[in-house]
Amino acid sequence: MHHDPELISDLVYANRILYDQGVVDGLGHVSVRNPSDSGSYLLSCNRAPGLVRREDIVCYDLDGQAIIQTDQRPYLERFIHGEIYRLRPDVMAVVHSHSPSMIPFGITKTELKPVFHMAGFLGAGSAFFEISDHAGDSDMLIREPYLGAALAKSLQQRSCVLMRGHGSTVVGQSLYQVVYRAIYAEVNAKLQLQANALGNIHFLNETEARLASDTNDGQIVRSWNLWKGRVGTID
Amino acid sequence: MHHDPELISDLVYANRILYDQGVVDGLGHVSVRNPSDSGSYLLSCNRAPGLVRREDIVCYDLDGQAIIQTDQRPYLERFIHGEIYRLRPDVMAVVHSHSPSMIPFGITKTELKPVFHMAGFLGAGSAFFEISDHAGDSDMLIREPYLGAALAKSLQQRSCVLMRGHGSTVVGQSLYQVVYRAIYAEVNAKLQLQANALGNIHFLNETEARLASDTNDGQIVRSWNLWKGRVGTID
Amino acid sequence: MHHDPELISDLVYANRILYDQGVVDGLGHVSVRNPSDSGSYLLSCNRAPGLVRREDIVCYDLDGQAIIQTDQRPYLERFIHGEIYRLRPDVMAVVHSHSPSMIPFGITKTELKPVFHMAGFLGAGSAFFEISDHAGDSDMLIREPYLGAALAKSLQQRSCVLMRGHGSTVVGQSLYQVVYRAIYAEVNAKLQLQANALGNIHFLNETEARLASDTNDGQIVRSWNLWKGRVGTID
Amino acid sequence: MHHDPELISDLVYANRILYDQGVVDGLGHVSVRNPSDSGSYLLSCNRAPGLVRREDIVCYDLDGQAIIQTDQRPYLERFIHGEIYRLRPDVMAVVHSHSPSMIPFGITKTELKPVFHMAGFLGAGSAFFEISDHAGDSDMLIREPYLGAALAKSLQQRSCVLMRGHGSTVVGQSLYQVVYRAIYAEVNAKLQLQANALGNIHFLNETEARLASDTNDGQIVRSWNLWKGRVGTID
Numbered sequence: 001m002h003h004d005p006e007l008i009s010d011l012v013y014a015n016r017i018l019y020d021q022g023v024v025d026g027l028g029h030v031s032v033r034n035p036s037d038s039g040s041y042l043l044s045c046n047r048a049p050g051l052v053r054r055e056d057i058v059c060y061d062l063d064g065q066a067i068i069q070t071d072q073r074p075y076l077e078r079f080i081h082g083e084i085y086r087l088r089p090d091v092m093a094v095v096h097s098h099s100p101s102m103i104p105f106g107i108t109k110t111e112l113k114p115v116f117h118m119a120g121f122l123g124a125g126s127a128f129f130e131i132s133d134h135a136g137d138s139d140m141l142i143r144e145p146y147l148g149a150a151l152a153k154s155l156q157q158r159s160c161v162l163m164r165g166h167g168s169t170v171v172g173q174s175l176y177q178v179v180y181r182a183i184y185a186e187v188n189a190k191l192q193l194q195a196n197a198l199g200n201i202h203f204l205n206e207t208e209a210r211l212a213s214d215t216n217d218g219q220i221v222r223s224w225n226l227w228k229g230r231v232g233t234i235d
Numbered sequence: 236m237h238h239d240p241e242l243i244s245d246l247v248y249a250n251r252i253l254y255d256q257g258v259v260d261g262l263g264h265v266s267v268r269n270p271s272d273s274g275s276y277l278l279s280c281n282r283a284p285g286l287v288r289r290e291d292i293v294c295y296d297l298d299g300q301a302i303i304q305t306d307q308r309p310y311l312e313r314f315i316h317g318e319i320y321r322l323r324p325d326v327m328a329v330v331h332s333h334s335p336s337m338i339p340f341g342i343t344k345t346e347l348k349p350v351f352h353m354a355g356f357l358g359a360g361s362a363f364f365e366i367s368d369h370a371g372d373s374d375m376l377i378r379e380p381y382l383g384a385a386l387a388k389s390l391q392q393r394s395c396v397l398m399r400g401h402g403s404t405v406v407g408q409s410l411y412q413v414v415y416r417a418i419y420a421e422v423n424a425k426l427q428l429q430a431n432a433l434g435n436i437h438f439l440n441e442t443e444a445r446l447a448s449d450t451n452d453g454q455i456v457r458s459w460n461l462w463k464g465r466v467g468t469i470d
Numbered sequence: 471m472h473h474d475p476e477l478i479s480d481l482v483y484a485n486r487i488l489y490d491q492g493v494v495d496g497l498g499h500v501s502v503r504n505p506s507d508s509g510s511y512l513l514s515c516n517r518a519p520g521l522v523r524r525e526d527i528v529c530y531d532l533d534g535q536a537i538i539q540t541d542q543r544p545y546l547e548r549f550i551h552g553e554i555y556r557l558r559p560d561v562m563a564v565v566h567s568h569s570p571s572m573i574p575f576g577i578t579k580t581e582l583k584p585v586f587h588m589a590g591f592l593g594a595g596s597a598f599f600e601i602s603d604h605a606g607d608s609d610m611l612i613r614e615p616y617l618g619a620a621l622a623k624s625l626q627q628r629s630c631v632l633m634r635g636h637g638s639t640v641v642g643q644s645l646y647q648v649v650y651r652a653i654y655a656e657v658n659a660k661l662q663l664q665a666n667a668l669g670n671i672h673f674l675n676e677t678e679a680r681l682a683s684d685t686n687d688g689q690i691v692r693s694w695n696l697w698k699g700r701v702g703t704i705d
Numbered sequence: 706m707h708h709d710p711e712l713i714s715d716l717v718y719a720n721r722i723l724y725d726q727g728v729v730d731g732l733g734h735v736s737v738r739n740p741s742d743s744g745s746y747l748l749s750c751n752r753a754p755g756l757v758r759r760e761d762i763v764c765y766d767l768d769g770q771a772i773i774q775t776d777q778r779p780y781l782e783r784f785i786h787g788e789i790y791r792l793r794p795d796v797m798a799v800v801h802s803h804s805p806s807m808i809p810f811g812i813t814k815t816e817l818k819p820v821f822h823m824a825g826f827l828g829a830g831s832a833f834f835e836i837s838d839h840a841g842d843s844d845m846l847i848r849e850p851y852l853g854a855a856l857a858k859s860l861q862q863r864s865c866v867l868m869r870g871h872g873s874t875v876v877g878q879s880l881y882q883v884v885y886r887a888i889y890a891e892v893n894a895k896l897q898l899q900a901n902a903l904g905n906i907h908f909l910n911e912t913e914a915r916l917a918s919d920t921n922d923g924q925i926v927r928s929w930n931l932w933k934g935r936v937g938t939i940d
Contacts, residue, residue: 026693027588046689048696076685098588103661107585108669115342116400117375118262118333132678139681140587140674165586165674191338193664194428199343204375204400208367211374215311223261226283350812351870352845353732353803426808429898434813439845439870443837446844450781458731461753496928497823518931546920568823573896577820578904602913609916610822610909635821635909663899 003042007032007175008054009234011042014179016231017224018095019050023182026050028097028167030182031081032175034059038089041081045072053234062086063145077141079148080169087152091171093178098167101189106162112189114204119188120216121181123209126168127161129154140166160185179227180220238277242267242410243289244469246277249414251466252459253330254285258417261285263332263402265417266316267410269294273324276316280307288469297321298380312376314383315404322387326406328413333402336424341397347424349439354423355451356416358444361403362396364389375401395420414462415455473512477502477645478527479704481512484649486701487694488565489520493652496520498567498637500652501551502645504529508559511551515542523704532556533615547611549618550639557622561641563648568637571659576632582659584674589658590686591651593679596638597631599624610636630655649697650690708747712737712880713762714939716747719884721936722929723800724755728887731755733802733872735887736786737880739764743794746786750777758939767791768850782846784853785874792857796876798883803872806894811867817894819909824893825921826886828914831873832866834859845871865890884932885925 011032018024031043040061044052058074059067062082066074081094105112105126112126131138134150140163142148151169155161159181160170170185172178195201204212246267253259266278275296279287293309294302297317301309316329340347340361347361366373369385375398377383386404390396394416395405405420407413430436439447481502488494501513510531514522528544529537532552536544551564575582575596582596601608604620610633612618621639625631629651630640640655642648665671674682716737723729736748745766749757763779764772767787771779786799810817810831817831836843839855845868847853856874860866864886865875875890877883900906909917 026696027689046692048692050696051699076689098586100657100661101664103586104665104668107661107665107671107673109672110668114400116333116338116402120374137675137677137681139590139685140678141682141685143685164672165584165678167586187335191335191342193668194336195339195342197432197667198339198345198428201342202344202399203342205372207372208375208400211372212376215374215376215378219262219311222281222283226261226285229286349870351803351808351872355844422805426805426812429806430809430812432902433809433815433898436812437814437869438812440842442842443845443870446842447846450844450846450848454732454781457751457753461731461755464756496931497924516927518927520931521934546924568821570892570896571899573821574900574903577896577900577906577908579907580903607910607912607916609825609920610913611917611920613920634907635819635913637821663903667902 012234015049015052017227020231021183023099024049024097029075030095032093076143079145080142083148083152093172093175095178095182096169099186102168106164114209115191117212118184120209120212121159123206124158127155127158129161129163176220176224247469250284250287252462255466256418258334259284259332264310265330267328311378314380315377318383318387328407328410330413330417331404334421337403341399349444350426352447353419355444355447356394358441359393362390362393364396364398411455411459482704485519485522487697490701491653493569494519494567499545500565502563546613549615550612553618553622563642563645565648565652566639569656572638576634584679585661587682588654590679590682591629593676594628597625597628599631599633646690646694717939720754720757722932725936726888728804729754729802735800737798781848784850785847788853788857798877798880800883800887801874804891807873811869819914820896822917823889825914825917826864828911829863832860832863834866834868881925881929
């Protein structure tokens with residue numbers, strides 16, 4: 001199967017940008033739905049996002065099987081991506097990470113809500129996923145399809161789910177948008193945590209959040225160009 | 236219209252410095268009033284401040300119309316600048332940003348006050364702007380002249396206004412001064428937030444703040460040279 | 471005595487990585503047990519970890535004597551390493567540091583517990599060492615064998631011990647693993663501190679922690695490659 | 706007058722190191738007592754510490770007059786240095802800064818105390834200086850000899866004084882030691898602030914602090930070499 005080289009390039013940049021912006025460290029991953037086959041998606045093989053190269057991109061079906069067989073070891077948790085794509089046809093890109101400022105919210109079951117217009121996509125609040133409700137005592141990872149399906153279900157129509165004792169997953173309607181969302185979900189978490197110590201927070205209401213989100217979607221390319229410039233060449 | 240190349244150069248540096256110092260990210264903008272026509276101001280077209288070049292600088296009238304027609308897309312919120320220049324003849328430069336440590340103050344309606352001499356310009360405290368008082372539910376942005384005018388009015392004679400759910404705007408009597416103020420408003424916010432967790436804060440009183448501000452104005456060039464050196468060449 | 475050049479190289483990288491990742495500053499040290507003689511271990515001479523070179527690596531016996539005499543000044547606290555290797559045959563590598571986010575836990579006698587799967591190795595909680603119980607008023611350092619032995623004993627079967635007024639020590643079954651643990655013990659401390667301000671923390675239980683730790687051990691090389699790439703060449 | 710080129714070089718490095726380590730920004734200064742004339746000291750002219758060069762070093766008498774006349778503008782607050790050297794014959798080097806984490810302590814009148822052995826030099830606690838007790842409402846700066854004398858007196862035999870609404874000053878028995886102390890006073894402040902949110906802090910007692918300080922003095926060169934290496938060449 002032949003994939004659009006520009007999409008591959010964007011996906012490699014998405015990996016590098018998420019590392020440069022502190023959303024991922026050695027772990028975490030970002031995928032994009034295959035534009036020519038909605039039943040598959042593109043994701044790197046098992047490499048640190050900051051080191052991902054064009055040749056590391058693999059196309060998986062929604063069950064997490066590589067479309068073309070490969071010797072490359074896959075990410076253990078690729079089922080996060082497949083099962084969300086299966087349940088949410090509107091989702092075109094997914095980021096799973098241990099984005100640091102979001103962890104304290106997940107482990108204290110505190111909802112993430114938009115503190116400013118940049119995080120309008122959080123207007124419905126963050127969803128919450130408790131893995132032990134599904135797996136009992138586990139290694140916390142979404143390493144089987146049924147756990148991916150349970151996570152996808154917990155997400156409902158929201159853009160972000162906090163995974164207790166693990167991390168978070170953010171979804172978007174495009175690769176640029178999901179990178180933007182992953183970066184500003186982290187920023188929002190940091191600011192919400194600080195503001196929480198200062199007083200009662202006046203969050204954006206749902207209408208403000210939706211309107212802000214719509215406007216921001218028209219400005220993402222400005223930030224993308226900045227982020228892309230920072231990581232330099234990918235070859 | 237021909238503009239002083241040194242002013243253009245300073246404005247480009249102001250953009251790059253504000254990015255390097257963490258006041259702006261992909262968004263935010265800085266303008267300077269046109270020294271040869273107080274009814275217009277210089278501002279970049281719609282680019283991330285860290286990427287702004289000489290050729291991106293556009294001259295706008297106070298209604299936000301480019302003086303010389305251009306194909307360059309403008310910032311949505313340029314009305315912040317024009318309306319403040321209209322209402323405040325003393326203001327010669329404006330920074331609008333999502334300066335991170337100031338957000339928690341805006342969303343908890345906590346006044347920013349000077350914790351140290353470097354922030355003497357905050358002596359009158361920060362002003363506060365609630366956009367929903369003027370626009371009802373909105374996308375939070377100052378995307379129309381009447382909102383810029385309302386923001387300018389909320390500023391009164393102060394140097395800084397916190398915009399709930401959005402960011403902040405800082406004004407100064409020169410480009411160097413407004414860059415200095417934007418940087419130290421952020422520093423002050425971070426320190427005030429930390430000190431708040433430690434005990435009762437002894438702020439500068441208004442006289443101390445005014446005297447400190449006057450003295451610091453004579454020292455700004457020392458910091459400007461450092462900041463400029465960090466961003467390197469702009470061409 | 472001849473040592474495996476790859477092990478020496480890995481130990482130099484371990485030093486540089488711990489500095490690059492903010493676990494150590496000018497002080498702190500990392501050792502690995504000698505694979506060909508379990509009664510000795512490899513450790514740099516008295517240099518800042520970020521500057522350690524191949525030729526700085528010295529082999530010490532468990533009493534802290536250099537196996538081959540050398541003019542190089544040793545670390546004052548090498549007894550931390552020898553005494554832990556003596557008491558814990560399962561330990562193959564040791565990091566001692568002043569890892570910043572762990573200090574607040576040691577000085578408030580707050581237990582470090584795993585907030586997410588990456589820190590599953592903290593499942594049994596952190597041990598605690600009060601030097602004044604053994605040395606009365608001291609300079610806080612483990613500069614004699616009996617203090618190293620007391621520290622080793624306090625560790626029990628845990629992977630991490632907080633040293634009041636000083637720092638912490640982390641142990642592992644390999645060099646890669648101990649570097650991973652030292653980095654994520656710091657991350658866990660930072661997140662636990664933040665979450666503590668937000669609400670009641672739902673920590674990993676002991677089974678979750680053990681399962682997560684087992685899984686993560688299979689993923690360490692992914693992070694190691696990233697960390698190693700960041701520090702560049704060591705020659 | 707001819708000064709030891711190595712001392713000049715060390716003083717330039719001290720400036721660059723304090724900037725690189727985040728103790729100073731565009732402002733702040735470091736001096737060393739003249740080894741061949743205890744009634745004078747070496748200090749840069751009015752430049753950002755991160756930009757100081759050999760040719761910027763000026764020798765001042767204790768009244769703040771340049772020994773050899775110069776066109777170079779002096780720091781406004783050089784009286785901090787001269788008056789401390791006058792009152793404290795044991796002091797050989799002084800750092801004045803707005804070291805960020807120390808500000809919250811000064812403005813809430815919270816004593817800085819040693820949380821770990823690296824800050825043993827804080828064993829007697831930080832001194833506190835309230836400028837309005839001496840100058841009434843002022844610009845907060847030590848811009849006259851009598852204010853320098855008052856600050857020096859407030860310091861007593863301590864190594865650190867917090868200046869309300871301004872910053873702090875740290876003294877030492879050598880240039881290397883004062884740089885070490887300025888860096889670790891900042892680290893200690895950050896850790897004390899965090900620990901304060903976690904529980905009751907078990908500080909080093911005065912004996913532990915003194916013993917730790919004595920030991921650490923023998924290890925400073927290890928850190929100095931690391932810090933010096935980071936700033937690279939100064940020419």
